[in-house]
Amino acid sequence: MNKIKVMIVDDSALVRQVITQAISREPSIEVIATAQDPVFAIDKLKAQWPDVFIVDIEMPRMDGLTFLKKIMAERPTPVIICSSLADKGAQVTMEALAAGAINIITKPKLNLKSFLEDSSNDIISAIKSAARANMRVVRSMTGAARSPLAVAPKQSADAMLASTPHQGARMYGTTDRVVAIGTSTGGTQALEAVLSRLPAVTTGIVIVQHMPEKFTAMFAERLNGLCAMEIREARDGDRVHPGLALIAPGGRHMMLRRNGAQYLVEVRDGPLVNRHKPSVDVLFRSVAQVAGRNALGIIMTGMGDDGARGLKEMRDAGATTIGEDESTCVVYGMPKEAFKLGGVGRELPLDQIPREIVGFGS
Template identity: 45%
Template sequence: MRELLSALLSQDPSIKVVGTATDPYQARQMIKQLLPDVITLDIEMPKMDGLSFLEKIMTLRPMPVVMVSSLTQQGAEATLNALELGAVDFFPKPKLDMKRGIESRAEELIHKVKNAALARVKTLERQSDSQHDSSILSNITFSTTEKVIVIGASTGGVEALRVVIKNLPANSPAVLVTQHMPEKFTKTFADRLDKISAVSVSEAKHGERVLPGHVYIAPGGKHLKLHRSGANYLCQLTDEEAVSGHKPSVDVLFNSTCEAAGKNAIGVILTGMGKDGAAGMLELRKIGAKTFGQDEISCVVYGMPKAAYEIGAVEQQVPLNKMAETMLTACGAAKDRHIRV
């Protein structure tokens, strides 16, 4: 695996593989000597598991890390743990014919490593994930139940979405989320958010009604659209081609929301590489929807919010720790309530 990853990464002239390590103890010494810009780290390693080593890196010597993980349920759990610990991104290993499977996705691996080199990483500061004391939030009222929030995110989005969603009150307007993530990972991600949030978080199902107090995560490998049927909003899943290189795509969600909700929508774009969601957010703003982008300093990768801001799609740039409050205020939250974020 080390030889394969090294060979694939070395295909790009802008990447130099400065070393490979057989275990975390050897890696620790090599990091001190070689000062790499990016580390690729397998979750399964001898002598110390990858998560324990990652936690040490992000606590003592933060740097961009791309995790290499398996496309299994157990791999999804471990990968999400890694992203919460501060890993920038992950590269999933196929379960069958690993060598050929990885070689066929060499471009994706190179892209993730180069993006990671641009990421803003911080010293790990673990916060409690116990469910919020919702008594502070339970009395918030909203001017209409027709408001709906749509959120797009990519690199760094797992942690950003955790910060935003766990701070929503139980009676929050409905939220639809597109996070760039493969199959198997999105349901695990939704289940984890559900455990720490006052709102109900689940992977979106085709045709289900969109209700206040619920968050719907786009399944990996499917596009999520907001659809209107009479007085009701519905989730619509489609198997169309990738858009902006992604499936699910943020642009698909935002564009469908323009038609379904119009100015009753609130569009939010969080950290991520690329420009998926920028064009869709511009359409949202044109029809009178409120639009917010995560500010540069709080982004892991200021790519998607920057692309949206530069074309005039973002009405206001907002720090991550203020995003939940900003969204709720835009939905008509009572002004005299204090929202803890």
């Protein structure tokens, strides 16, 4: 089996060193080159082209966003953005995701070495996910651990919400409908493609997109400027109503609740579920229990299986369920696992999903 070849482009020697050391412990990945800025990287690309790039945003001579666009124009290749947690970094990272970046590695200003060492499992997972990305789909949508290998226990949605499969059947005292969407790798582009095609008055939507803190607010703000619907990061107690889409904040779980005949969201902390926070499974389970057949569940592109069990619970509770078809997925992981479990009622390509959302609410 061929190793995944990685190039690291970052002006911090410490970042290059620590990420290289983390990768060296993973036998399926190798670093073939590092560079302190994109100009040096371009010279090294003449000898060998990687399978995955890890690219800093702020660098001398050429910034990471410009370099990303050059890669996408010349030879589309998965790019993971290594971004600061600062607000400025978050804004530029949103532009990078829109331009075709696959994933984000965040880094703080302080205690960088310790943070990167502790995050080595996440870095390795991000690289493996990026290496599986369907760049044809990406291009079509963009127009262009101290013990590094120790795996954290994989919590289920039980950690946040007990399974009560038949509860929803007793709670249909409303005709209000709700759409729940879960996605991960490639989801920023997929959500833009779906939400930007919906009319202003569309059934209320709740969304989990795997994304770090700070970035979800910037992502929601960006989508809000592109869409007819109002899109914003969810706050605890927000009511779900037509014309509004709520995105779960990074670092917090989001669950659907009922207040009389109205839906609202509960946003709170908790353990990682399926190694994610927010988790799609947590959202989908809550929707199954609270909305049942009044809900539409959609699982789209993403690595892993978060959301697969929750979508099955939604379908068992009477909800309509859709999985994104492999042909349009950047990574056909989450929809595939949901399909295998029997949670997907129908598989549809991305361009047909907006029509289904509109039809569900009419």
